[in-house]
Amino acid sequence: MSSLYNLPPELDISKDETFSKDRLDQAFAYIVQRLLLLDSFRPSWEEQLSLFQTIGLTRLDDALRPVYEDLVSITQLGVMFTASSKTATVLGSGLKTFTISDADKTRFAAAGYLSIQDVGIPEHTMFGLLQSYDRTTGQLSILVDQFVGEEGATAANWRISAAASPNVLTTAHQVGAYTQGEVDALITALRGTVNDILTSKANRVSPQFTGTPTAPTVNNGSATGDQIATLGFVQLIAAGTDANIRSGAPTYLNTLAKIAQALGNDPNLAANLYSSLASKVAITAQSLSEEQKAQARQNISAQQNLGFMPVQQAGGSNQNSNKIFLGWGTDANLRCQVDAYDLGKVWTDAGSNSVFPTSFNNPGYLKMPQGLIIQWGATEIVLDGNALAVIGYPTAFPNGQLFTFLPTNGENRANNGYPIAQEPRADRTIIAIPGQGPGARMWVNWIAIGR
Structure with a gap:
């Protein structure tokens, strides 16, 4: 006679009615495991509870309900049977492989029978038997034998948890293996073991370690981020800093104490140096008052060291700040230049070597040393x-003396006539054009000489 509920062979009483303490322990462990998994698959729990009541297993309900409530209250154990996976998988039956997330893989306890639920669409759920689980890599293999939802749908965000097979029903023989007192004793022992384990662990938030805790040492002196800085890392940084300070330094300046001593142990060295340097004349742009400039010239005896009386270069009334060049030219004549403008030969009292402009387009004048203009x-x-x-x-003759005014036809066209000076004066001359009446136009080149 085969079992109606597809039990594991070693627990199927229809195949083997022999009872022993070990076999009963295994049966009870199987029951406890299924009860722990019922919370993640409540419809199965309610269905089995209804079946238990139908066949009159009131003792099972009375004995195991307190056990179930106590186990649920130990919330730290619940996370052991649940994990997440981002593996893209098609909904359906057959062998499925998942990769448990790094945060879950080391603590996850893979049960014998598992549910795999799509987080985005909870109605898509698969059930299957555990085939293998590698806690190091997080690789989990499940042989799916049942599923609900749209077959062929693909999802990549799964919640994997322990579950009871929808086709498995615990037998009354297995339920009767332990008394109420034995169940209470087992739960008490389990709670004590869990509490002992938890009290020996440090909190994740503000942990307090005892003894000699260790951590991996970062061997990169330029490391950044929020890794733990171990004693070895601090020693590495200290050694590098010490080497940088001492690198190439002479023995009398290879420590901070020696450097401080060489600087006179002055705690205000930077401020004092800045104050002292601020009173010095710089070789770069510097703003000094006239008093400071005069004092600087006096400090270096600038006037005495020149050996002659200097002449101020421009900067006077109606003058710009120009640079004046005066010297003998390559033509053996004394020449003058202001900035980039060449004034040509320098006129002397003899009045020789005068050079007049080659164009009259820009009015101008020359003043001779003896007053001739x-x-x-x-x-x-x-x-x-x-x-x-x-x-x-361009300028009036200061003595009012106009010696001559010479106008000429600037257009070189005889039919326009030739201009004549009617009334030469010290600041202007009145011009007439014989043969031309009011409104006539003409360009006139002219020269005026006076003083």
């Missing part, structure tokens, strides 16, 4: 209602 320009005139026009000079 030569002015020139090119001016476009328009005759007024009196057929006259005025040409003004």
Whole structure:
């Protein structure tokens, strides 16, 4: 006679009615394991409870319900039978392989029969027998024999937990293997063992270690992050720092104490150095008051060390700050230059070697050392209602003496006539153009000489 409930052979009383203490222990362990798994598959628990009541197993309900409630209250044990996996798997029967997450793989206790539930769609659930589990790699193999949901659907976020097979029903012979007192004693012993294990462990939050705790030493002196810094790591950093401080240093400066002594043990060294340097003349851009500049020149005896009286280069009234060059040219003439502008030969009292400009487009003038002034320009005139026009000079002759004013036709066209000076004055000259009336235009080149 075969068992209706597909029990393991060693627990199937229909095949072997021999009773022994070991066999009863195994049967009871099988019952306890199934009871622990019922919480993750409540419909199976309710179905089996209904079957137990149907066949009159009131003793089973009275004896094991307190056991079940005590086991559920030990919440630390619940996490041992549940784990997560991100392995993409197709819903269906057959051999399935999962990789348990790193956070769960070392503590996960794979039960003999497991449920694999899709976290996104809980209605997609598979059930199967454990084939193998490698706690180191997290590789879990399950032979799925039942599933619910859409066959062929793929998911990659699974919750794996212990479960009772929907086709397994515990027999009354197995339930009767232990009395209520024996169950209570077993639960008490189990609770004590768990408490002993937990009290010997440090908390994850603000743990307090005793004895000589150890941790892996990071051998990279430039390591960053929140790894634990062990004594070995601190010694590594200290040795590197010491080597960097001493590297290449002479023996009289190879420690902080020797360096401090060499610096005069001055705790305000930086401030004192900064204050002292601030009073020195820099070789780079520096803002100094006129008093500071004068004091600096006096400190280095600048005037005496020149050996001659210096001349101020520009910066006077209506002058820019220019650099003046004065020296003999390659043509044996004394020449002058201001910044990049070449003024040509320098005029002397003899008045020789004068060079006039080659163009009259820009009005200008030259003042001779003895007061003679030569002015020139090119001016476009328009005759007024009196057929006259005025040409003004770049500068008035200070003594009011105009020696001559020479206008010429700047357009070189005879039909326009030739300009003549009507009234030469110290600051301007009135021009007329014979044969031309009001509104006539002409460019006039002119030279004025006076003083």
